[in-house]
Amino acid sequence: MERTFCMIKPDGVRRGLVAEILSRFEKKGFRIVAMKLMRIDRELAETHYAEHREKPFFEPLVNFITSGPVVAMVLEGPGVIAELRKMMGATNPADALPGTIRGDLATSIDENVVHGSANAEDAEREIALFFKAEEFVA
Numbered sequence: 001m002e003r004t005f006c007m008i009k010p011d012g013v014r015r016g017l018v019a020e021i022l023s024r025f026e027k028k029g030f031r032i033v034a035m036k037l038m039r040i041d042r043e044l045a046e047t048h049y050a051e052h053r054e055k056p057f058f059e060p061l062v063n064f065i066t067s068g069p070v071v072a073m074v075l076e077g078p079g080v081i082a083e084l085r086k087m088m089g090a091t092n093p094a095d096a097l098p099g100t101i102r103g104d105l106a107t108s109i110d111e112n113v114v115h116g117s118a119n120a121e122d123a124e125r126e127i128a129l130f131f132k133a134e135e136f137v138a
Helices: 010-014 018-028 042-048 058-065 080-088 101-105 120-130
Strands: 002-008 031-038 070-077 114-116
Touching: 002 018, 002 080, 002 120, 010 018, 010 070, 018 031, 018 070, 018 080, 018 101, 042 058, 042 120, 070 080, 080 101, 080 114
Parallel strands: none
Antiparallel strands: 002 070, 002 114, 031 070
């Protein structure tokens, strides 16, 4: 069984989209094995987005992700990493297909509602950043 990290970003929480997004995951058959509402501090944000440190959007990205609460979660299911990426849609909502989370709910490339790990290595790293083993349900 594969696991991935997913986060509903501050814009999704602020706009009251948490239940709708979680419902999509559950309808797809994903199992939520860990979840918490939290505020990300600057240190965690910089670690999470470390690969973007030298890019011009790094500072605005860190400022955005620390601007309000997020819902961090671990999803489990067959092929969950690739399936979640399909469900989220393109990073830029203007390019995201209708029916995807970003295509239906996101307002801009900067505020695109949701994050999901890109691959198995990222999933493992991101899960370890946000969760301890005792936070998982059996």
